[in-house]
Amino acid sequence: MSVLDRLPTPCLVLDLPTLKRNLARMRAAMARHPGVVLRPHMKTAKNAQIADLAAPGKGPITVSTLAEAKHFAAHGFRDQIYAVGIVPAKLPVVAALNAAGARVKIITDDLATARAIAAFPGTLPTLIEVDVGEGRAGVAPDDPALLEIAAALGARFEGVMSHSGHSYAGRSIDAMADLAEQERARLLHAAARLREAGHLATILSAGASPTAMYARSLEGITEMRAGVYMMGDLLQAQLATHPLEDIAVTVLASVIGNYPARNAVLIDAGALALSKDRSTEAAPRDWKFGRVLDRDGNPTLGDAMVTRVHQEHGEVRGDGGSLPLDRLQVGARVRVAPNHVCLTAAAHDRYHVMEDGALVAVWPRINFW
């Protein structure tokens, strides 16, 4: 009997060899750009043991919440970027972490906020967020506000950062490489304007998993931020960030209902355990709410996927009605590969870490804010 038959379901399973393979792949991709630092984004993993693998030697990391910033600072990760636009009310927490020995950098694209940062006591190194085409946050590289914000930040200004989240809509390696080049050009243009105006732009921080993997040149960029590559998911596999079989995180679930009349089963992983993320909806291959694998994580159930979710129920069907119901009796166990691992993992408070069929560790996740 495998430990996978004994774990309470639903629960999150992390395959350690797959994680390590994904980390090595990104490390190899980044090695094509000597001098460019990889600053892993811990928003997906939210766990210090994984940070130790992704950023060995307490290397630089990126975080998405102040809860993460505190957790990783407590585990010795001093060099962080909190990569969500700061608000003045959050400055005391960052200043306290930095007073205690961390060096958490913050980001802004707002003039009034830059003035509040400059006026706040303590150490608050700041990057200006630049919009390189995603249209989410950031000032345009040509915007006059860029220079005003840098002037307002004064000595706290350390550089520029951008996010190429629109690379997730890329449909070929060439498209991803083109977006990476566009991001590089725009970030360099912003930095050049700032330097001309006398501001010392030391850090040029770019990134997303697909662009980090496929950028042709990163000349001028000082560091890349990427996170989802560690775990992988059904969308990233279709963006060629990793092979389909290298999804490190899955949800272990039990079959709770078997319905021959409609060739479907129910599992105890629903909207809460999987999330309602439908990232693959517009991808070449739509996996609905997740691909269903067998207990050991192998694709022996045909094209089984979770076709419908309720809070604690997931309905599983085969793509062509081919679900092997005899192997999916009530109590049988399956694994669900996620559309978007960041969202699915966030539904769980821990990883059950597996290596060669054995449970080797249980690692906590730092959820919430």
Next chain:
Amino acid sequence: MSVLDRLPTPCLVLDLPTLKRNLARMRAAMARHPGVVLRPHMKTAKNAQIADLAAPGKGPITVSTLAEAKHFAAHGFRDQIYAVGIVPAKLPVVAALNAAGARVKIITDDLATARAIAAFPGTLPTLIEVDVGEGRAGVAPDDPALLEIAAALGARFEGVMSHSGHSYAGRSIDAMADLAEQERARLLHAAARLREAGHLATILSAGASPTAMYARSLEGITEMRAGVYMMGDLLQAQLATHPLEDIAVTVLASVIGNYPARNAVLIDAGALALSKDRSTEAAPRDWKFGRVLDRDGNPTLGDAMVTRVHQEHGEVRGDGGSLPLDRLQVGARVRVAPNHVCLTAAAHDRYHVMEDGALVAVWPRINFW
């Protein structure tokens, strides 16, 4: 300065008077059916203090996870239904709770599982799940399996239960009342067949918030399960479960970016803090990822809604481009009313309980499994 300016964002806010109003409304609706017990479903609230208000005197409740079952049993709620199809591996937890004084009932629609329940030592009162039209789980009222499962359960059989989740697709009070009547008729038919065969069907448990609110008759039904009515959300308001202004749970968020060029702001509540639930997508009024209210929960921002989410970013736009950007500078605070409160609340570990503008309590949520 309001406490709403000081709470760390994003966070969950529960308006206590609204919660109490929603509870009273359901109590009044159920009072039309003397003798029918309301068994509140705690899957939405996941908190014992709220259970004390919804099921006063440690009354009967419904739960959706074993984590909830343990939590509520520890708080004195003995009479529970765990309303998700049981698997044999979960029987030891239920039997242990019942050995310690609880009376947690379980449900199944599977013959092999019924045999496993019958063979398991301890107290395991069991209901058979009947499909009354939702097509999710349950045996059809006419299915021969109904009698086989009851026979297999033997003395552990206590009755039947159904869920009319398809009432969420109802578009009028009449449609909801019709579905409630359909559920009643089918559940009674199942119970009649079982009684004819000599099985003592004591419990006939039905429900969902819209049908509990609008059923014309519940004759023969012994109890109704409903949960989302406590909190309310943008979908339930459109199902007439409660008025639009009676949504008790909102997400407090800070503006983190202000973009006049595209008449939009970003807030620090994104896919994780709001969930990616799009329940209102097919409703008459589509609120995208949530309706945006002002800091005090009032609709003074026009038709502002969260139009796009990333992990920690929510993009807010007005319906007709009418967003009052001057009141939404970086650092300003807003509240987001959820599409589907069960999913949104599950992203948070606590409620900040407000009454008349004051923070009166912080209540934990029992998330995970």
